[in-house]
Amino acid sequence: MKGIYMKKLFICVLLVIFFGNTVSANVGFGPAEMYVTNNPDTHIIGNATLINGDDVGKYGVFQLMMPFSDKDTFQISNSEIMHARVLCNDCGKSMQRKDVSEYNHERLEGYCPVCQSDNLVFYDVLPRDELQMLSVIPSGGFHLKKIDDYTWVTEEKISPHGYCNINILYNSVDSYLPSYLGEHWEFHLRGKTKEGDGNDFITGGLDLRVLLSFKFPLDIELCSDVVKGEEFTVNIRVTDEKNSFYNELKKPVTVEFNGETKRTDSEGKVSFMMPESRFDYNYTVHVLESDLYLSENYVVSHGIQMFEKDFFGFFSFFQNIYVIISLCVIGVLSCIIILYIRKNYVWE
Ligand SMILES: [Zn+2]
Known part of the structure; x- marks a missing residue:
């Protein structure tokens, strides 16, 4: 009895080791981090590349995610948020909240551990409303289909050791709320590959940090x-x-x-x-x-x-000096014609 149990456990361990390696080791997704802003002209805020490092063709999966929060309730985790990005405006040091000296969670304040500056940018979790305005499109060669909320999959397989380029889009047209002025947000984009074209989700994949500064036109x-x-x-x-x-x-x-x-x-x-x-x-x-x-x-x-x-371009028509002179000339001519007619015609 004990022998059968050990055999099962051994097979399980083997399976985990085998699949664990194939899933994570053969995917490349980058750049790992990008600093972007909303772009009213194109809505494209950044691009990324997913590499299939396997010897067989695979589909690419892209998933937009609100980081540091529960996937179902969107509740922000107090311990996870300590990994959110902080940037020093003076020396350019990029760090996480847990690295900030005298970090104050309530007021989002603290000091740079390198230059002691308090001129820090704290990236917050992207609001859920804004996550809805994000999407992913291919930037050549591939087609993507949306299979779930915030999830897209390539319609074609990425060839062995091939890659797929995508653009990240943010439609900010209805997002200009006064409270968003000066906001900095972090969201993640997960990239992974999978063999089947069904909804057979595999765990793993690589996360890309997108750091978005929301600016007004x-x-x-x-x-x-x-x-x-x-x-x-x-x-x-x-x-x-x-x-x-x-x-x-x-x-x-x-x-x-x-x-x-x-x-x-x-x-x-x-x-x-x-x-x-x-x-x-x-x-x-x-x-x-x-x-x-x-x-x-x-x-x-x-x-x-x-x-x-x-x-008000229409009114500027009257500001033009030539138009004013023309109107005066027409007015004077009209008066002369009226006077001439009144003098030379007898009204019945
Ligand atoms: Zn600094």
Whole structure:
């Protein structure tokens, strides 16, 4: 009786060793870590490569995950969250919460163990709402099908020692909530390979850490006409992808124009000199990306008037001096014609 039991145990151990090795040793998934921000233009925030290190073709599986929390209840684990990423803004040291000196869990404060700076970025667990806005698409050669919440599998097998590239997408169009300003989130993407095309999930796989800084888009509005050799002013405001609101900047931003670099004032305004030139050229007002805001460009050229480019463009029609002169001429001519008609015709 004891002999049969030992035999069974021995086979079990063999099976675990065998499968344990084949599952984890022959998969490559990288990069291991990526720092990204939301991207209103393409929604692509990053890309990754899954390598099939086996001698047989295998399907690739990709799964988006909220880290440090229970898979079913999404409850954050107090011990797991100590592994969340922390970045020092001064010396660039990348660490985990457990490495932070005098770490305060309530206020998310502490000191860098290397340079003692308190200028630290604490990456929090991605909100569940935002996990819904993430997806994975192939970036060439493969097709992916969604088989479960946050899970995709390749429709084609990855050839032996071949690889599959994917893009990570984040649709942030409805995510511009005031409370998200300056937020930093961590989520994980697991990559693994499997032999069958059914839902026969194998455990294991490799996790990739995605560190997302959520930034708001900016809107640049002209506050004065643009004339060669004269100063013009732009107003920079916070908006969203749909331009459905405009808020004042919470922190000044750096703006470049024609080789000059300036900071916005307390009202979010900045002025630059439009260069003198014999011909008319386009010049770009460029707002640099900051820790809270995405970069933005605005093209100006000589003769552009306030309001001309935005929603009230219609009214700028009346601001044009030639239009005003034309309207005056038409008015005067109309009066003369009316007077002429009244003088020369007898009304019955
Ligand atoms: Zn530091």
